[in-house]
Amino acid sequence: xxxxxxxxxxxxxxxxxxxxxxxxxxxxxxxxxxxxxxxxxxxxxxxxxxxxxxxxxxxxxxxxxxxxxxxxxxxxxxxxxxxxxxxxxxxxxxxxxxxxxxxxxxxxxxxxxxxxxxxxxxxxxxxxxxxxxxxxxxxxxxxxxxxxxxxxxxxxxxxxxxxxxxxxxxxxxxxxxxxxxxxxxxxxxxxxxxxxxxxxxxxxxxxxxxxxxxxxxxxxxxxxxxxxxxxxxxxxxxxxxxxxxxxxxxxxxxxxxxxxxxxxxxxxxxxxxxxxxxxxxxxxxxxxxxxxxxxxxxxxxxxxxxxxxxxxxxxxxxxxxxxxxxxxxxxxxxxxxxxxxxxxxxxxxxxxxxxxxxxxxxxxxxxxxxxxxxxxxxxxxxxxxxxxxxxxxxxxxxxxxxxxxxxxxxxxxxxxxxxxxxxxxxxxxxxxxxxxxxxxxxxxxxxxxxxxxxxxxxxxxxxxxxxxxxxxxxxxxxxxxxxxxxxxxxxxxxxxxxxxxxxxxxxxxxxxxxxxxxxxxxxxxxxxxxxxxxxxxxxxxxxxxxxxxxxxxxxxxxxxxxxxxxxxxxxxxxxxxxxxxxxxxxxxxxxxxxxxxxxxxxxxxxxxxxxxxxxxxxxxxxxxxxxxxxxxxxxxxxxxxxxxxxxxxxxxxxxxxxxxxxxxxxxxxxxxxxxxxxxxxxxxxxxxxxxxxxxxxxxxxxxxxxxxxxxxxxxxxxxxxxxxxxxxxxxxxxxxxxxxxxxxxxxxxxxxxxxxxxxxxxxxxxxxxxxxxxxxxxxxxxxxxxxxxxxxxxxxxxxxxxxxxxxxxxxxxxxxxxxxxxxxxxxxxxxxxxxxxxxxxxxxx
Ligand SMILES: Nc1nc2c(c(=O)[nH]1)N[C@H]1C(S)=C(S)[C@@H](COP(=O)(O)OP(=O)(O)OC[C@H]3O[C@@H](n4cnc5c(=O)[nH]c(N)nc54)[C@H](O)[C@@H]3O)O[C@H]1N2
Ligand SMILES: Nc1nc2c(c(=O)[nH]1)N[C@H]1C(S)=C(S)[C@@H](COP(=O)(O)OP(=O)(O)OC[C@H]3O[C@@H](n4cnc5c(=O)[nH]c(N)nc54)[C@H](O)[C@@H]3O)O[C@H]1N2
Ligand code: SF4
Ligand SMILES: [Mo]
Numbered sequence: 001x002x003x004x005x006x007x008x009x010x011x012x013x014x015x016x017x018x019x020x021x022x023x024x025x026x027x028x029x030x031x032x033x034x035x036x037x038x039x040x041x042x043x044x045x046x047x048x049x050x051x052x053x054x055x056x057x058x059x060x061x062x063x064x065x066x067x068x069x070x071x072x073x074x075x076x077x078x079x080x081x082x083x084x085x086x087x088x089x090x091x092x093x094x095x096x097x098x099x100x101x102x103x104x105x106x107x108x109x110x111x112x113x114x115x116x117x118x119x120x121x122x123x124x125x126x127x128x129x130x131x132x133x134x135x136x137x138x139x140x141x142x143x144x145x146x147x148x149x150x151x152x153x154x155x156x157x158x159x160x161x162x163x164x165x166x167x168x169x170x171x172x173x174x175x176x177x178x179x180x181x182x183x184x185x186x187x188x189x190x191x192x193x194x195x196x197x198x199x200x201x202x203x204x205x206x207x208x209x210x211x212x213x214x215x216x217x218x219x220x221x222x223x224x225x226x227x228x229x230x231x232x233x234x235x236x237x238x239x240x241x242x243x244x245x246x247x248x249x250x251x252x253x254x255x256x257x258x259x260x261x262x263x264x265x266x267x268x269x270x271x272x273x274x275x276x277x278x279x280x281x282x283x284x285x286x287x288x289x290x291x292x293x294x295x296x297x298x299x300x301x302x303x304x305x306x307x308x309x310x311x312x313x314x315x316x317x318x319x320x321x322x323x324x325x326x327x328x329x330x331x332x333x334x335x336x337x338x339x340x341x342x343x344x345x346x347x348x349x350x351x352x353x354x355x356x357x358x359x360x361x362x363x364x365x366x367x368x369x370x371x372x373x374x375x376x377x378x379x380x381x382x383x384x385x386x387x388x389x390x391x392x393x394x395x396x397x398x399x400x401x402x403x404x405x406x407x408x409x410x411x412x413x414x415x416x417x418x419x420x421x422x423x424x425x426x427x428x429x430x431x432x433x434x435x436x437x438x439x440x441x442x443x444x445x446x447x448x449x450x451x452x453x454x455x456x457x458x459x460x461x462x463x464x465x466x467x468x469x470x471x472x473x474x475x476x477x478x479x480x481x482x483x484x485x486x487x488x489x490x491x492x493x494x495x496x497x498x499x500x501x502x503x504x505x506x507x508x509x510x511x512x513x514x515x516x517x518x519x520x521x522x523x524x525x526x527x528x529x530x531x532x533x534x535x536x537x538x539x540x541x542x543x544x545x546x547x548x549x550x551x552x553x554x555x556x557x558x559x560x561x562x563x564x565x566x567x568x569x570x571x572x573x574x575x576x577x578x579x580x581x582x583x584x585x586x587x588x589x590x591x592x593x594x595x596x597x598x599x600x601x602x603x604x605x606x607x608x609x610x611x612x613x614x615x616x617x618x619x620x621x622x623x624x625x626x627x628x629x630x631x632x633x634x635x636x637x638x639x640x641x642x643x644x645x646x647x648x649x650x651x652x653x654x655x656x657x658x659x660x661x662x663x664x665x666x667x668x669x670x671x672x673x674x675x676x677x678x679x680x681x682x683x684x685x686x687x688x689x690x691x692x693x694x695x696x697x698x699x700x701x702x703x704x705x706x707x708x709x710x711x712x713x714x715x716x717x718x719x720x721x722x723x724x725x726x727x728x729x730x731x732x733x734x735x736x737x738x739x740x741x742x743x744x745x746x747x748x749x750x751x752x753x754x755x756x757x758x759x760x761x762x763x764x765x766x767x768x769x770x771x772x773x774x775x776x777x778x779x780x781x782x783x784x785x786x787x788x789x790x791x792x793x794x795x796x797x798x799x800x801x802x803x804x805x806x807x808x809x810x811x812x813x814x815x816x817x818x819x820x821x822x823x824x825x826x827x828x829x830x831x832x833x834x835x836x837x838x839x840x841x842x843x844x845x
Contacts, residue, residue, distance in 0.1 A: 045069055045083060054599040055083060055657050057585045058101045059171065059578060060738035061163030063480070064237045065587040066096050067658060070104075070579050070599040077579055077600055080104045087592045087660040098237055100738060103747040107577065108603070112562040112744040114574040115604035124549065125568045134605065134615065137571055141528075142619030144554045145184070148525045154185035155500060156525040162191060162532020164559075164741065167583040167596065168637055169630050170576070170609040172531050175496040176626065176633070180613045182499040184620050187524060190502040191532070195692050195829040196448040197479040200457025200707075203686050204465070206676025208669050213442060213478030215591070215666030216242035222440045222474035224252040224433050228278060228460065229446015233262040235733035236480055254433060256281070257446060259730070259800060260793035271430065272795055274421040275728050275833060276716060278447040280709040281427065282459035284416030286408045288431035289466055299468030300386060303673045304682040306401035306465070307368040307384035309375070313395045315705060316687050317679075318367040320377050322392065327362040366679060369399065400685035404462065407706050419709070435467060438474035449833035450712035451824040459707035462684040470682075471670035478669065504693040505538060506823050506830065509547040518696050526554040530575070530609055535564040536740045536806055539819035539830045542782050558612055561744060564807045564814075574606040581608045584634055584653065591667055592660040593638070595653045692828040699825035713822040715834045725779050725836035727763065727799050729818060734802035743806050755786035755810050757801040759839070760794045769841060774811065776842040777801075779835065782817025785810055785842050799839065803832075811844065 047053050048071060056070040058080075071079040080102055088094040107113075117137035122128030132140075145157050159181050165171030181188065198210045216239040219225050225246060233240050247253050247266060255267040256278065264270040273281060289295050300306040309318040321327060365377030368384035375390060387405070390397040413424035420427075433439070441464070447456035461477050469475035503517065508524070515523040527548075535544055549555065549568055557566050558573040566572050579599040587594050602608065607615075610630050617625040628636065638650040648659050677683045689704035691697070703710075714721050715728045736752035737743050757777060759769070769775055771790040776783050777799065786801060794800055807814040820835055 046081070047071065048073070048079070050074070051078065053083075054579070055595060055597050056080070056579050056599060057167070057583075057587075057594045057596040058097070058104070059166040059585050059596075060100075060741045061166060062100070062235070062237065062733075062738040063239075064096070064098070064101075065166060065585055065594065066098070066101055066238070067587075067594055068097055068101055068104075072599050075600055077105050077108050083657075085592075085658050086656050087658045094238070094241075096237060096241070099736070099748065099751070100742050100745075103742065103745050104579070106745045106747045107561070107742060108579060108600075110561060110744055111746070113603070114560055114562060114566065114572055114606070116574055117605070118572040120570050124555075124570065125545075127567060129572070132571075134607070137573060138615045138619045141554070141556055141571055142616060145526055145620065148553060149184070152523045152525050153521075155187040156523050157181075157184060157528075158187040158189050158503075158524045158526065159528040159530075160189035160191065160505065160532065160534065161530050162534060162537060163739070164531035164533070165578060165609075167578070167585045169583045169633055170578075170581055171583065171585075173586060174609070175637075176610050176613050177530070178496040178498050179625060180617050180620075180622075181528075182496065183617070183622055183625055185500065187500055187522075188498040188502050189505050189508055189524075189527070190693070191534075191538075192504045192506040192693075192823070192828055193830050194445060194448065196450075196453030196824070196827040197443050197445070197457040199690070199692055199827045199829075200454040200459075201443075201461045201478055203690060204458060204461045204677075204682055204684050205470075205670060208676065211479035211481070212669045213481040214440060214473075214476040214668050215481050218473055218476075218666040218668060219243055219246040219440055220249050220251060220474075222246070222251055222438045223436060224254055224439045226254045226256065226430075226434065226439060226441045227263060227267075228256045228441065228443045228456075229448070230442060230444020230480065231257070231261045231263050231733060232442075232444075233266070234735050235444075239480065252433070254430070258795040258798055259732075261732075269429075269433075271422055271426060274419065275730065275795075275798065276447070276450040276452060276712040277420040277709070278456035279452060279459045279707060280411060280416045280419040281422070281430070282456070282463055283408050283411040283707065283709055284413050284420075284427045285431040285434060286459075286463055286466055287411050287416075288413065288428050289435060289463075290405060290408060291412075292431075294435050295466045296468035297386060299673075300401065300465060301384050303468070303675070304400075304465040305366075305679055305685050306386050306399065306404075307378065307381075308366045308400050308679070308685070309368060309390055309392075309397040310400050310403060310685060310705075311392070311395050311397055315701065317400075317685075318375075318390075318392060318397050319364045320367055321364045323367060323375065325365075325377070327364040329360045330363050332359055332361050404684060404706055407708060411709070434463065434469075437467060437469040438472065439467075439469055440474065441477040443477070443479050446833070448829065449831055450715060451822055451827075451831050451834055452710055452712045453829065453831070454824055454827040455707050455709065458684075458686075459709075461682070462707045465682040465684045471668065471673050473668060476669065481667070502693070504695070504828050505534070506821060506828055507693065507695050509540075509543050509821065512548050512551040525552060527552055527556070529555070529557045529565055529569075530559075533559070533563040533565045533740045533804075533806075535568055536804055536814070536816060539816060539832065540781060540821040541807070541814055541817040543821055544816075558609060560606060561741075563740060567808065573612055574604060575612065576602045576606045576608045580606065581610075582630060582634065584637060584650070587658065591665075592658050593648065593653050594658045595656075597654075689826050691826055697825040697828075704826060712834045713831065714820055714836050719836065721779070721836045725838045726797070727759075727837050727839065728797060728833065729777065729835045729837045730798055730800045730833045731803040731815065732800050734804065736802070737804055740804040740806055743804065743809060752802075755784070755801065755805040755815075756789050757784075757786040757799055757839075758789045758791040758794050759799050760796045761790040761792065762796055763794075763799075764788060764790055767839060769839065774842045774844075775839050776812070777818060777837050777839050778813075779818055779837045781820070783813040784815045784818060785812040788839075799837065811842070 054070040069081045069083040082097040084095045118129040121130045253267045255264040256271040370381040371383040386401045413427040417424040464470040464477040557569040558575045580602045583596045585594040775788045
C-alpha cells in the first residue's frame with residue numbers, strides 16, 4: 001500500500017520516488033518548470049543524457065493503446081513519455097500519455113512484481129509460497145494436466161484470459177494460446193463482459209465487430225452527439241480530444257447518465273436518468289417521433305424491415321414462397337476482398353443458400369403490402385406500406401413497423417417520465433434534438449451492465465432505423481468505435497480459433513457445481529489464467545471462491561504482478577512486462593497497427609507468455625508445436641496479401657511504428673446502408689434472437705423480436721431485494737488504474753491510496769454516515785469496506801465506487817463480492833450495476 005496516509009501528494013514525496021527510480025540525485029534537484037514539461041510533452045521525445053528512446057505501446061484494456069517512449073538507460077526503464085503517431089499527423093490529437101502511462105517504471109520495478117515461479121506452500125489463499133524452478137513448475141503443471149485429462153477427459157483442462165495485454169503475440173490478440181490449448185483439446189472459458197450493446201445492435205445491423213461506430217474524428221460533422229452511459233473523459237482517453245474538438249466547434253453534447261460525470265460537466269444537456277431505464281427513454285423518444293409524424297419513411301421503406309410482413313404463427317417474415325411463388329434467380333454480388341468492406345459480401349437478400357449456377361443464386365423474396373393492397377415481393381412493390389395487416393389463410397400478418405409501433409406507443413413521455421424519473425418535457429426535447437440530425441448516439445457500458453441491457457441497445461439502433469441517421473458522416477448509432485472484433489478477425493487472418501465450443505465464464509459456477517455442461521458430463525478441474533485477474537474483476541467473488549475454486553484441482557496464473565487471482569493460485573508463473581518483448585498491437589480505436597520494440601531484457605526469471613507456451617507444449621509432449629520465433633510470427637501475422645495491398649507488412653511497421661489500415665479516414669460503418677443482415681436491411685424486428693452463448697438456457701423468444709423495456713434483475717424499486725436494500729451500486733472506471741492494473745503502483749497510490757465509495761450527502765445523512773468515515777457496503781452476497789465520500793454529483797439512491805481495487809487493498813471484503821451473477825439469457829453478460837446494497841458505519845475489529 002501507499003506510504004502516504006492521506007491522498008495528498010507532497011512535492012517531497014514526488015521527488016523522492018521519482019528520483020529513486022530514475023536513479024538521479026534527489027537532494028536539491030530543481031523541479032522542472034511547467035513550461036518545460038509542456039514543451040517536452042509537445043515534442044514527446046526528449047531523451048535524457050545517456051538515454052535511449054524505444055518505441056513502446058501502453059496496452060492494458062483502457063482502450064488507449066498509447067504509443068509511448070520507453071526511456072532506457074543502462075538497460076533499465078527510467079521513464080516513459082509521449083511518442084507522436086506517424087499515421088495521424090493532423091493536429092496530433094491521437095498523441096497522448098496519461099498518469100498511468102507515465103508511471104510504468106513503478107510497475108516494471110514494482111514491489112509486487114512476480115520474480116520467479118512459485119508453488120503454494122500453505123492452504124490456498126494463505127499467501128504462503130515456495131520458490132521453484134521453471135523446470136519444476138512446468139513439470140508439475142503438465143503432470144497434473146495429464147493426470148486430470150486421463151481421469152476426467154481432455155476438456156477438464158481449461159484456460160481463460162482477461163484483457164491485460166492487447167498485443168498480438170504475447171497478449172489477448174495472440175493465436176498462440178489457442179495453438180497449445182487446441183493441441184491438448186482443452187476448454188476455453190470466455191469472459192462474459194461488454195456484450196449487451198453488441199448483441200442488441202448487431203442483431204439489427206449485423207456484425208462488423210464488437211463495438212462499432214463512426215470514428216471519433218467524424219463527430220465534428222454531426223449536429224449533436226448523444227452519449228448514453230459512458231464517461232469518455234475518464235474511460236476513453238483516446239476519444240476525448242476528438243469529442244472536445246467537436247464540442248469546441250459547436251457540436252451539441254447530450255449526456256445521459258445517472259451521475260454528473262466529468263463528461264456530463266462538459267455537456268449542453270445532462271439527463272440524470274434512473275439506472276437501467278434507457279430502453280424506456282428511447283422508446284418514448286420514438287413515441288414522440290411517431291406521434292409527430294416525423295419519422296423518415298423513405299429510409300424505413302428502403303433500408304429497414306419496416307414494411308416486411310411478419311407471420312403471427314412463426315414470428316418470421318412472410319416470404320413469397322409462402323404464397324406459392326417459386327424462388328427466383330439473381331446474379332451473385334461480387335465477393336468483397338477489401339479488408340474493411342466484407343459487409344457487402346454477406347448481404348444476400350433472403351438467399352436460400354442454394355446456388356442456381358455460376359454467378360447467380362436463388363432468392364425467396366420478402367413479402368410486403370403494396371399501395372394497391374396486393375402482397376408482392378419487396379423488389380416488385382412500387383410503394384411498400386409501412387403499416388397494415390394481412391390475413392394469409394389462418395395466419396395473421398402485420399408489418400414489422402406495425403408491431404414496433406404497438407410497442408412504442410406504450411411509452412408516452414408522461415409514462416416514461418415516471419420510469420426514467422426525468423421530466424416528460426425533456427423526453428420531448430431529446431426527441432426533437434435527435435430528429436434534427438445528423439446525430440451520433442454513442443452507447444457506453446452504462447445500460448450494458450444490467451440484465452435488460454440488450455434491449456437498451458436494440459432500442460437505440462431501432463431509433464436510428466426511424467430517423468435514417470446512420471451510415472453517413474456525422475450520423476451513427478453504436479458503441480464506441482473500438483471495433484475490436486472486426487479488427488482482430490479481419491486483420492489477423494492467422495488467428496487460430498479455439499477448437500472446442502467456448503464456455504461463458506458466467507456458466508462456470510454451475511458447471512463446477514454439477515460437473516455437467518448442456519446435460520453432458522464436462523468436469524473442469526484445471527484452469528490456466530493469463531492476462532487477467534478474474535477474482536478481482538468477475539462478479540460474485542464468493543461464488544468464484546466457493547463454487548469455482550472449491551471444485552478446481554489446479555489453478556495456474558501467469559502474471560507479472562501479485563493479483564488476487566495470483567493469491568489464490570496453486571502455481572504462479574512470472575510473465576514479462578510489455579516492454580520486455582517485441583510485439584504488434586492493433587490500435588483499434590484509430591484503426592492502426594502499432595509496433596512495440598523490446599526495450600529491456602526480461603527482469604528476474606520472467607518469461608514471455610509465448611516462451612511459457614513453448615515450455616508447456618514441450619511438457620505436454622509437443623516440443624515442436626511452435627516452429628517459429630516470435631519475430632517470425634509477427635511476419636506471419638502481418639505479411640499477408642490483403643495487408644500487402646494496403647502497403648502493410650511487418651518490416652514496414654517496424655520502420656514506421658504505426659500504420660493506418662482502413663481505406664478511409666475517418667471510417668464510417670454502414671456507409672451506403674448495406675447492412676450485414678440476411679435481408680441487407682436494418683432488422684429492428686428480430687426473427688430469431690442469437691444467444692451470446694447457448695447452454696440450453698431458457699429465454700423468451702417473443703420478447704426478443706422487438707426492443708422492449710422491462711425491469712432489470714435487481715436494481716429497481718420494488719425488486720425482491722428492495723425490502724432490505726435501497727441503494728443501486730454503480731462502479732466507475734478508475735482514473736488511477738486500468739481495471740486492477742496499476743493497483744500496486746506506488747506513484748499512483750500516492751494520489752489514490754485506498755478504496756472509496758461516493759454517495760449523495762442526503763443518502764449518507766439519512767443513514768447517519770459522515771464524509772470520510774469507513775463504511776461497510778453490504779448485501780446478501782457479501783460486503784466491501786471503503787472510505788465514504790460525500791458527492792453531490794451522485795444521483796440519490798445510488799452509490800459509485802472506482803472499480804477493481806484488489807481484495808488485499810480493502811480493509812475487508814471487496815467490491816465484486818456484492819455483484820450479482822444473474823445474466824440475461826440472450827446477452828450472457830456480467831451485470832456489474834444490477835445490484836442493490838445498503839451501507840453502514842464500519843469499525844475496525
Ligand atoms: N481509466 C480507465 N479507463 C478504462 C477502463 C479502466 O479500467 N480504467 N476500462 C475500460 C473498459 S474494459 C471499458 S468496458 C470501458 C467502459 O467505459 P465506460 O462505459 O465509459 O465506463 P464507466 O465508467 O463504467 O461508465 C459507465 C457510465 O454509465 C453510467 N451509467 C450507469 N448506469 C446507467 C444507466 O442505466 N444508463 C445510463 N445511460 N448510464 C448509466 C455510469 O454512471 C457511468 O458514468 O472503459 C475502458 N476505459
Ligand atoms: N465492479 C466492476 N467490475 C468489472 C467491471 C465494472 O464495470 N465494474 N467491468 C468489467 C470489464 S468491462 C472488464 S473489461 C474487466 C477487466 O478485467 P481483467 O481483464 O481481468 O482486467 P485487469 O485487472 O486489467 O487484469 C489484467 C491482468 O493481466 C496482467 N497482464 C498484463 N499484461 C500481461 C501479459 O503480457 N502477460 C500476462 N500473463 N499477464 C499480463 C495484469 O498484470 C493484470 O493482472 O473488468 C470487469 N469487472
Ligand atoms: S493507461 Fe491507457 S490512456 Fe494511459 S497511457 Fe496507457 S494506454 Fe494511454
Ligand atoms: Mo471492458
